[in-house]
Amino acid sequence: MNYLTVRAGLEPRHKGSQPRVANAAVQARIARKTQQKPPDGSTHWSCRKMAEALGLSKSTVQRVWAQARLKPHRLDRYMASHDPLFERKAADIIGLYMNPPQHAAVFCVDEKTAIQALDRLDPVLSPGRAERHGFEYYRHGTLSLYAALDVKTGQVHGMTAGRHTSQEFIAFLEGLVARTKWAREIHVGLDNLSAHKTKDVERFLAEHPQVRFHFTPTYSSWLNQVELWFAKIQRDVIRRGVFTQSPISATNCGDISAPIRNQPSPSAGLTQILPAASALTKSPGQLTSTPSATEPR
Helix, strand or coil: CCHHHHHHHHCCCCCCCCCCCCCHHHHHHHHHHHCCCCCCCCCCCCHHHHHHHHCCCHHHHHHHHHHHCCCCCCCCCCCCCCCCCHHHHHHHHHHHHHCCCCCEEEEEEEEEEEEEEEEECCCECCCCCCCECCCCEEEEEEEEEEEEEECCCCCEEEEEECCCCHHHHHHHHHHHHHHCCCCCEEEEEECCCHHHCCHHHHHHHHHCCCEEEEECCCCCHHHCCHHHHHHHHHHHHHCCCCCCCCCHHHHCHHHCCCCCCCCCCCCCCHHHHHHHHHHCCCCCCCEEECCCCCCCC
16 A cells, blocks of 8 residues: 555545534624614514524624624613713712711711511522522501611611601601701702602701701712612612511611621621611601711720
8 A cells, every 4th residue: 555545545435514604794684783673572682583683693693793792692781871960960979978078977877668577478598599588478558768877977867667758857857857967067968759849858957057958969979878788788688688577677777787888808898787686666757877987886
């Protein structure tokens, strides 16, 4: 057997098809089609659905999508502020945080409405498995929580209410003013809720000239630091809570008041928050707070 015979036996007779590469025109077709709605009434494309519509292979569609970083199967939500005074209002709020006025109290105020006291059936926590709650639940009522975070100390003042109107908001502000008689000025950062701009609220501001409102830009409540505290009690107390009392006294959010600043880790304040949360009740309309961890008891 000579060298030519061996070489002929190693070389295949059929070399197969050439690698198919999607050219620029094909890539443009796929990208343009991806931005259009599928004709079958569905909301987005899949690689197989796109391949069938354009007469291509699903692998080609996958490669083009990966190269163009197109992900039609995914959805992200966002909220953009169209406030023409966004920069001015944001600078005003951030300025209160970074350089608060002397002899003044600075509070971040907001409401957490419709807190549900859910009595979940058969909560189970077993080794090696995630905690499980029964699908059914009994709702003992709802509650609104007004909260004011002291920017300097991290202390939260809270008031619970059965309703969510400007009258309850004014009652909360009156309690806040009574607790800060030492302050020459009281600066309040808050959002643009209609209950914050009623004639009764304007009358309250006229009667208390030391109180000054600083509104966040529209759709920008994330600038309000008390939202961090609301998120914390939602995660640690409300979301997985089992409340067995009626009305929502089982969720006495008015009693939860702990600093969220100057903590070495996010869980450092749990020893204060969770015991208070387990008791969670105060009568609607009563202002409650607990000392900051940095303050003497």
